[in-house]
Amino acid sequence: MIRTKIDTALGTIQGLEHAPKVPSVLNPPFAFPALRPTDPVTFDFTAKNATLVYHFYIEVLINKGATIEQAQDDLDPYLQNTGSSSIKQAVEAIDWGSDADTCRITGVTNYGPAVYGGVEYLGARLGLDIWV
Amino acid sequence: MAIRYGRNLQIYVRGIDISGEMNEISTLSEQEMADVSVPGVQHQLYPGLAKDSGTIQTIYNSTDSAVFVAMRQNTTDDYGMMIAFGSTAGNPVYASNNVTLKANSIKGIITDINRANYSFDTNNYPFEECKLIYPKGTITATGQAASYDGGASTGLGGAGYLQVFGVSTGTLVASIQDSSTDAWAGEQTTTCTFTAASSAESQRITISGTIKEYTRAAYTVTSTCTFAVALKRY
Numbered sequence: 358m359i360r361t362k363i364d365t366a367l368g369t370i371q372g373l374e375h376a377p378k379v380p381s382v383l384n385p386p387f388a389f390p391a392l393r394p395t396d397p398v399t400f401d402f403t404a405k406n407a408t409l410v411y412h413f414y415i416e417v418l419i420n421k422g423a424t425i426e427q428a429q430d431d432l433d434p435y436l437q438n439t440g441s442s443s444i445k446q447a448v449e450a451i452d453w454g455s456d457a458d459t460c461r462i463t464g465v466t467n468y469g470p471a472v473y474g475g476v477e478y479l480g481a482r483l484g485l486d487i488w489v
Numbered sequence: 490m491a492i493r494y495g496r497n498l499q500i501y502v503r504g505i506d507i508s509g510e511m512n513e514i515s516t517l518s519e520q521e522m523a524d525v526s527v528p529g530v531q532h533q534l535y536p537g538l539a540k541d542s543g544t545i546q547t548i549y550n551s552t553d554s555a556v557f558v559a560m561r562q563n564t565t566d567d568y569g570m571m572i573a574f575g576s577t578a579g580n581p582v583y584a585s586n587n588v589t590l591k592a593n594s595i596k597g598i599i600t601d602i603n604r605a606n607y608s609f610d611t612n613n614y615p616f617e618e619c620k621l622i623y624p625k626g627t628i629t630a631t632g633q634a635a636s637y638d639g640g641a642s643t644g645l646g647g648a649g650y651l652q653v654f655g656v657s658t659g660t661l662v663a664s665i666q667d668s669s670t671d672a673w674a675g676e677q678t679t680t681c682t683f684t685a686a687s688s689a690e691s692q693r694i695t696i697s698g699t700i701k702e703y704t705r706a707a708y709t710v711t712s713t714c715t716f717a718v719a720l721k722r723y
Contacts, residue, residue, distance in 0.1 A: 401496040403548060407509025458550070459602065488602060 358456045359411065359487060363390045366447045367415070373435065373442070379416075385478060386431065388417045388444060390485065402488075408458075413485040415444055415462075418471055418478040428479040436465050436481055444483055453487075460487040493580075499573040499625065500545070501652040501717065502588070504689030506625065507547070512604070514572060516543035516583060516616055541585065541615035542608065549595055549605035567612055569691020571652050571719060573621050578637045582619040582719040584650040586693035587612040614693070617648060619719035622665060623706035625654065627715040636671055636705040644699045645723035649681045651692040652717045659711035660685040665720060667701035680704065686716075 360377035367375035367388050374387045383389075392398075393412040402408040419432045434442035445462035453460070463484035471480030499508045521537040569586040592608040623634045649665050664682040666673075678701070681694045706718040 401494075402512065404496060404498040404500065404508040404511050406496060408548060461600070463600070 359453075359489075360390055362451050362453065362456060363413070363415070363448060363485075366451050367444065369447050370435070370442055370444065381474075383418065383473060385418045385420045386435070388415055388435070390415050393484075409489050411457075411487040411489065413487065414466075414482040415448065415485055416471070416480060416482055417444065418473065418480045421477065421479050425479065432468075432479055432481060436468075436483065448483075448485060456489070458488045460485060493574050497575045499571075499576055501569075501571040501573075501625070501654070501691070503568045503570075503691050504653045504655075506654060507545075510547045510550075511545055512548060513546040514543065516541060516572070518615055539615045541611040542591070543616075544609075545607045547605045547607070549597075549603040568609075569650070569652065569693065570609075571650060571691070571717065572616075573624070573717070573719070575621070576624045578621055578624060578635065580621045580624070582621045582650070583616045584619050584693075584719050584721070585611045585614060585616045586650065586691055587614055614648075617650075617721040619648075619650060619721040621717070622704055622720045623716070623718040625652070625715065625717040627713060628708060628710060629713050631709045632707070633666065633673070634706040634708075636668070636673065636703045638671070639700070639702050639704060639720075639722065642669065642699060642701045643722040646695070646697040647700055647723050648721040649683065649692075649694045649696055650719040650721070651683045651686070651694075653686040653688070653690050653692075654715040654717075655689055656687050656710075656714045657712035660687045661714040661716060662686075662709040663716060663718060664707045665696075665718065666705050666707050668703045668705075669701045671703040673705070679707075 364375055364377035374384050376389045379391050390413045397412050399410040417435045419428050421428045435444050437443045439446050466482050468481040471478050500511055518541045520539050522534040525535045526532045567587045567589050570588040572583040574581045588609045588611055591610050594606045597603045622637055651663055662685045665680040666677045667680045668677040680700055681696045683692050700722055
């Protein structure tokens with residue numbers, strides 16, 4: 358359900374394709390959540406494991422297109438703090454209900470070439486901590 | 490010797506289980522030392538009364554636990570606190586029925602979740618290191634719990650601690666029974682009986698004389714009740 362809600366939030370951004378998991382086929386501009394490869398879950402934040410933290414990242418991929426400059430212009434709006442294309446704004450507005458308590462987009466990393474399925478894109482990762 | 494992780498901590502305050510919101514707890518037991526040195530003869534300190542204190546770090550959320558709301562708003566009553574280092578009979582428990590809130594604070598950091606901190610002192614009796622006799626559990630009919638082997642009989646009395654988390658209807662009358670043989674065939678005696686409880690609360694009861702090797706919690710109820718019992722042997 359957490360992935361589903363992230364996917365729904367990404368779907369509120371016009372023009373952005375999305376999926377709840379790492380896709381086998383993608384059509385940029387595309388975004389999807391994935392668990393961080395190292396330490397993806399922090400257990401036992403409170404006693405009786407009542408609180409834990411999931412450490413995701415949201416991968417955003419853009420076709421490199423004709424020029425790399427244009428690809429950066431296409432990618433940057435998704436990384437802004439606010440705005441109609443802001444992934445941070447869309448994800449932090451999620452009503453988690455009983456699935457989680459709160460979340461925060463922590464920052465942007467891996468801004469640069471990203472290879473999926475043998476194809477090189479321009480991409481970036483937004484860190485996402487979800488408290489459950 | 491069993492080493493226990495903090496993740497198994499349970500903390501109860503006046504019949505409310507706040508374990509799931511607690512991130513850290515620490516207690517401090519200290520005694521004021523009076524200088525009774527005799528000039529020119531010897532340097533000597535004499536211990537005064539013990540005074541315990543502690544702090545709790547928790548997650549602060551918009552629907553705060555009732556106990557925190559009560560602790561912040563009521564600065565006159567003492568609270569019963571039970572810190573259980575696990576949920577199995579025989580686990581150590583720090584218990585006091587005279588905890589009073591000293592200070593509290595809320596902390597909000599932009600890049601972190603909101604947190605709350607509570608400092609408390611104990612009046613009268615300091616924290617006592619007990620054994621968990623009946624781990625927090627729910628019962629629906631009168632009966633007795635499994636027994637716990639305390640290793641040996643003791644003759645200096647002790648104290649019983651009770652945390653009641655809920656009573657559907659009627660009352661819960663909890664007691665501690667003891668036996669020398671673990672047979673529970675009529676040879677057992679009642680070590681102490683707590684006052685009848687009809688809602689969430691905490692109690693401490695003094696025990697005098699011998700406490701036999703085996704003990705167990707016994708309970709008389711007319712509805713569903715949830716409670717925990719700890720025993721201190723002197």
